[in-house]
Amino acid sequence: MKKIFTAFILLMFIKAHAQQHNFSDKYVVPSDTLVQQKLAHWQDIKFGLLMHWGTYSEWGIVESWSICPEDEGWTQRRGPYAANYFDYVKAYENLQTTFNPTKFDPDKWAAAAKDAGMKYVVFTTKHHDGFCMFDTKQTDYKITSPKTPFSTNPKANVAKEVFDAFRKDGFMIGAYFSKPDWHCPYYWWPYFPPKDRNVNYDPKKYPERWNDFKNYTYSQIQELMTGYGKMDILWLDGGWVRPKSTIDTSVEWQRGIVYDQDIDMARIAKMARQNQPGLLVVDRTVSGEFENYVTPEQTIPATPMEHPWESCITMGNSWSYVPHDHYKSTNDLVHMLLKIISRGGNFLLNIGPSPEGDWSDTAYSRLKEIGVWMKVHGNGVYNTIPLAPYEDGNIVYLQSKDKKNMYVYVLSDKTNDVILPASITLSNIVVNKKSKIVLLDSPKEKIKFKSEGGSTVISIPSKLQNKVAGNYAVAFKITQ
CATH class of the missing domain: 2.60.40.1180 (Golgi alpha-mannosidase II)
Structure with missing residues (x-):
């Protein structure tokens, strides 16, 4: 079932994601001096790598969103299971039993990124579908489960291997983590069918179940903050999981948030920084003390911003692996880098690994060409x-x-x-x-x-x- 999005669907996906990840001017300067110092260093290094990778790469489809029951361009289902939502989800989750990226070599990725002049990495430890690319103890829906053929590989704990490889090459290390988890029974309770991206029950009506989800989330982040070496960035996605008091009704996608989905970020951040002093916390689109920098997506602000920010942009058309994806030219990527840093931002460039565990030849070629240019111009980029x-x-x-x-x-x-x-x-x-x-x-x-x-x-x-x-x-x- 190797189906890919049409150009139209990809365009709709890009436009929608650029629109829904708004950024606010309600920035709160971190009070922790260690966070301030790390944030200043992060702003100096300018150029980073983002990777979206999970079982969805096997089908060559958008990450996670095809199991979300919303009628949007980027959530459309394709293939033999598309006619029935529940059959589709079952087949999607069954990808765990065939995912076997035997070409996975994080040292190769780190070397290519370093040669391109990148200085930090953000890797998807878990996307919205809930499949964990690390050895969590909270669920069996993970890369290291015996259900997953790659679990017998010495590099089965993918996130740890990625972090170790890039850390060895001097990168700042960032863990992408999705706050919503569409596989977790404490978020999408199987008693009710999901209606959209949000929790499918009222947390106030079922406080014990919501508390179980808060603890589940806390425990997984605690695992990442204690068992995966020195961490620099906790990059939290899924901005609809937020206190109801923070909803901005002027933003269209936030008007669809019905319930209070407060997961107690103060508790999470406190624990994370106790284990990782100076950690940057990026609670995307939730303005306040837990959004240390803002993250406009697939777009570049027209003018400089007064607070720290980062444009996250795909090298191809899709965040995740799509066969024969169209990649931006090196010329365009260098221009993006310069325009972003001229406005005071950082450039986080995304590459989606294949189901075999490698990047496309085009991605390597782009990074090599950027690296040749950076060797001449690095002093005019960093700091x-x-x-x-x-x-x-x-x-x-x-x-x-x-x-x-x-x-x-x-x-x-x-x-x-x-x-x-x-x-x-x-x-x-x-x-x-x-x-x-x-x-x-x-x-x-x-x-x-x-x-x-x-x-x-x-x-x-x-x-x-x-x-x-x-x-x-x-x-x-x-x-x-």
Whole structure:
């Protein structure tokens, strides 16, 4: 049953997810100094990897959402079991008995991500469907269950293997964890059929059952915070699991939350930080003290934001593995990175592993090409902050954190090649006569400039004019 979404369904999925993960301006600055320090470091490293992986990759479908009984473009069922919801769920959950990703090699992933210049990783320990990619003691619906053929593999505890491999290569480590769990009987009680993504009973009417779910969630997160090495980020998804008092009725998807789904984030965060001091907690879309940074999805804010943020964006069209998925070009990915960091954000780029346990050749190729570019431009990416006017046509502005250097990027047009004109005008940038300008892509070339009328004009050496100066984007480093 290897069915894939049509281009239309993928487009609907992307649009819907971009819309439903809104971000608020009600940011609360962390009071814990260790959290502040880790957050500052996280903001400096800019570029991370996200991976959505689970049994759903076997069918090449959207992660989890096809078992959600909502009539949306991204929840549509496909294949021989689609006609009956309950038959479909049974077949979906039975994927556990065939999931066997024998090509799984997290060291290979870590090496490719490191070479691309990525500095942190966020891995899906559990998505909304409830299948656990770690050795939880709370359920048998997991990768290490005897029901799962991969359980006999020495690397069966997938999350631990991923975290260990990336940690060894110096990455900050993030655990994605879904607050809703559509397999757990304490969230979707089998007594009632589920109606939508939300809990299918009233927690106030059945407080003992809801308390069981809170403890289930707490216990699983405790396992991740105590048995999987040093953790830096707890990345919590499923923003409809939230206190009713936090619902923003101006947001369409939040208007569908009927019940109070408070899982006691204060208790969870306290426990997590007792075990992992300085841990960043990201309770997505639930503004307040447990959303240490906000996470606009499949979108880039138009202007800088005053508080920490991260754009999570797919390399392909889908979050999870889809055969023959369309991947964004390296040119587009580099431009996204620069536009995101010019607005003060981080770029979390998602790749979905295959059911065999590997990435597509295209994904590796993209990372390799990004890595070649980053080896020249890394100093103009890491430890930078926004510089007005941020973006002007095909020019992107950044400055070093200590404000001693400015980085002016000239983006390519419709191809990978950057063709430089005779001169470039930097709007609202004034450079003093003692400043030095170096083109990072041709550092031996002498660059002349003059400031006039509140702007600076850079003269391009004749040998570089109307020729390919570099790929994707070239950078002028201005030292004051």
